[in-house]
Amino acid sequence: MQTSLTTKASSLFLKEGASDMDIKKTAQFxxxxxxxxxxxxxxxPRSIEAIETLLSNLxxxxxxxxxxxxxxxxxxxxSAKVIGPLTTDFNLDAIYDMxxxxxxxxxxxxxxxxxxxDRYQFGQQAMKSLKTQYLGTQYTMTAEQLTDDIDTRQVIKYSPIxxxxxxxxxxxxxVDVSEKKKEILDSLDDHYELFLLLSEGIVKGYVILEVNDQAVCYIDHVETHKHYRQQGIGHKLVAHAAKHAFNEHQAIAIQLVVEDKRKRAIEFYEKLGFKKTDEMHHFKYTIDSGDL
Structure with missing residues (x-):
């Protein structure tokens, strides 16, 4: 894999700005x-098309x-979120200079x-070289079937009403409600579905599901009203989204991500049938403590 990627890469990265690169080829790489x-x-993002959009907006x-x-x-x-380092040239000095x-x-x-x-050994070495601070671990959890039946009758699919x-x-x-509302509602299409938990006439939480028929579906975002947390609302939303993906879209698996500090959520997901299948380490680089 590394050889073929390296061969293709050298012709893509000719300049140092977004406007000078071939966005389509770079997104594919x-x-x-x-x-x-x-x-x-x-x-x-998961798809090539979404990566192209991201690159074009940078x-x-x-x-x-x-x-x-x-x-x-x-x-x-x-502050900033960092994409990378993505490389097939494992050179720490080059990463440092860039x-x-x-x-x-x-x-x-x-x-x-x-x-x-955690399996990207060079990336881990780069974090040590840049003197970053380790903040924790994010697990990807995957279920190929559900092993517990949760009452999700309060969860409904979003409609304009x-x-x-x-x-x-x-x-x-x-804080910025209008921007968040537009971001979520504009994203809804054949591949993204929004579900709400409605109780006592109040929407107390929501979950966004990325659906792919007869493929892997992703639970992308779960949020619960601040006044109703620790009541199992998030659990019901996740359980409903997973059941919907399996029953309505014949998903071969469901994936979600969770931070390692959320022990109670991890225990619930495992009870529901999810298993840890990947882990990403979270690092922070602070300019004041940097060595540049």
Whole structure:
């Protein structure tokens, strides 16, 4: 795998800005590399098309590419999420030089966060070389069938009639409600479904399911009203989304991600039939403690 990727990469990464690269070919390279745990990093969408969209939305100074190596950032005010390092050229000195160049472009950004698969040994070495701080582990959990039956009768599929109640829930969860509402509702199509938990006339939580008929489906996002947490609402939402994927879309498996500190949730998912199948380590790089 590494040989074929390296051969294709050298002709893609000719410049150091997003506007100078072939977005389509670069997206294919990144997607292909990220399919193997020995190269996998976080903050990347699953599909090639979504990666293309992400790349096209990044500014020139948010990306650095050299030979067989890619690093990009998604800025969030004074912090950023890092995509990478994605590479087939395992050279720590090259990563260090590229990282120094990238961070010097953004003096306003104080912290950067990475997710690196635990089997991506070079990525782990790069985190140590850059003197990042380990924050925890995120597990991917997979179920091929459900082993427990949860009462999910309070969970319903979203329809416009519930828009006002759904917006009330969003007000409880987010500062910029209008932006979040648009982001979620605009995403709904044949591949994304939204389910709500309705109780006592109140929408108390929601879950987003990415559906793929006769393939793997993904539980992408679960949120619960702040006033009704620790009541099993998130569990019911996950259980309903999983049952829906198996029964209505003939899913071959369901996947979700969960942070290692959420012990109670992990125990519930395992009881439901999920098993840990992958883990990503979460790191933070802080400029003040950096050695650049």
């Amino acid at each position: 990144i997607h292909r590399l990220n399919q193997t745990p020995e190269h996998r990093v976080g903050y990347l 500014a020139d100074d948010d990306i650095i590419m050299k030979d067989q190596t890619f690093i990009g950032i998604i800025r969030e005010e004074d 990282w120094r160049t990238l961070t010097h472009r953004h003096p306003d950004i104080k912290t950067y966060e990475f997710y690196i698969d 519930y828009k006002k109640s759904f917006c009330e829930l969003l007000k409880n969860l987010y």
